[in-house]
Amino acid sequence: MNEDIYKKISETLSAGNSVVLCTVIASTGSAPRHAGTKMLIFENGERMGTVGGGEIEGLVINEAMTSLKTNKTKVLKYSMVDPLRGDPGTCGGTVEILVEPVKPSPRVIIIGGGHVGKALAQLAKYLGFKVAVSDDRVEFCNHEANPYADEFFAVPMKELPDVTDITSSTYLLLTTRGSETDIAGLGSLLKTPAAFIGVIGSRRRWETTRKGLLEQGVSVEDLDRVHSPLGLELNAETPEEIAVSIMAEVIMVRNNGTGISMKA
Structure with missing residues (x-):
């Protein structure tokens, strides 16, 4: 799957377009995806791969679209324990996701x-x-x-x-x-x-x-x-x-x- 992700990044850059690479860099406990899992978010909002689905994925997509505008990389940290305090899930684990805009040469x-x-x-x-x-x-x-x-x-x-x-x-x-x-x-x-x-x-x-x-x-x-x-x-x-x-x-x-x- 990662090979397909990298191939798609190359194709997107060659076409003069930008993409956001989202990578799970750490997870503990019961988390939906393990470290190394990747997802691409394209300029039109389409995506390739998944970092866990559900509410977390929606939050990551929103952050990815923002990063395209600001050209800033960020690390997102989510705890999935208590929805009453705003956690995006109840599986009990934690996850960190690197959101990295990848742009062609200007x-x-x-x-x-x-x-x-x-x-x-x-x-x-x-x-x-x-x-x-x-x-x-x-x-x-x-x-x-x-x-x-x-x-x-x-x-x-x-x-x-x-x-x-x-x-x-x-x-x-x-x-x-x-x-x-x-x-x-x-x-x-x-x-x-x-x-x-x-x-x-x-x-x-x-x-x-x-x-x-x-x-x-x-x-x-x-x-x-x-x-x-x-x-x-x-x-x-x-x-x-x-x-x-x-x-x-x-x-x-x-x-x-x-x-x-x-x-x-």
Whole structure:
């Protein structure tokens, strides 16, 4: 069974998706499963294997879904003695379960291959991200123009979800030409489960883009997913400085950071 579990983890990561591995790491007394028992929880809530069924399993599944969002590993401890005090069972044993989110290497798709996009690709690559560049201008979307990218998608923004999988480990960074481009294509990206969607530009530009998308019927809830203006406030000016500002926000969101100075 464990061989099947590990094979499924590999398949899930290869597809660019995340999964949570739940492992019984200790049990005493009369417990439903012994140490080493494993269960997988997928992003859609489906599962493979079991850590005991019943109320305990329901609690573990809920914790697993939370861990996907927080990217934090935790150890759950349950005593199954007295339901009146909140124990999830009466068999008399105890169990400890390690809940561990397993995620593929993060991937950024930079939409807009100009000066900022090129600097962003270089920095993202250095930081360990898989890097893709998309631009409807073929001259900006090739290895000669952007040697740091691993993939290229020379298509209009609205067609991007049709040519590549955008998963919960994908970070979409729009370094585009202006609101007109964003209004034409951003709606399709908001239908994807991307971990992060950011749009470069001023507050006024985003207000214009937001208004145009609302007129198209895009919901406020979807628009609230967007990080714009994109990046942390560094008073950045050069493409390289702007890239640092953008990736700083991506790392902050990915690691649940605050962006606050650590100086006391």
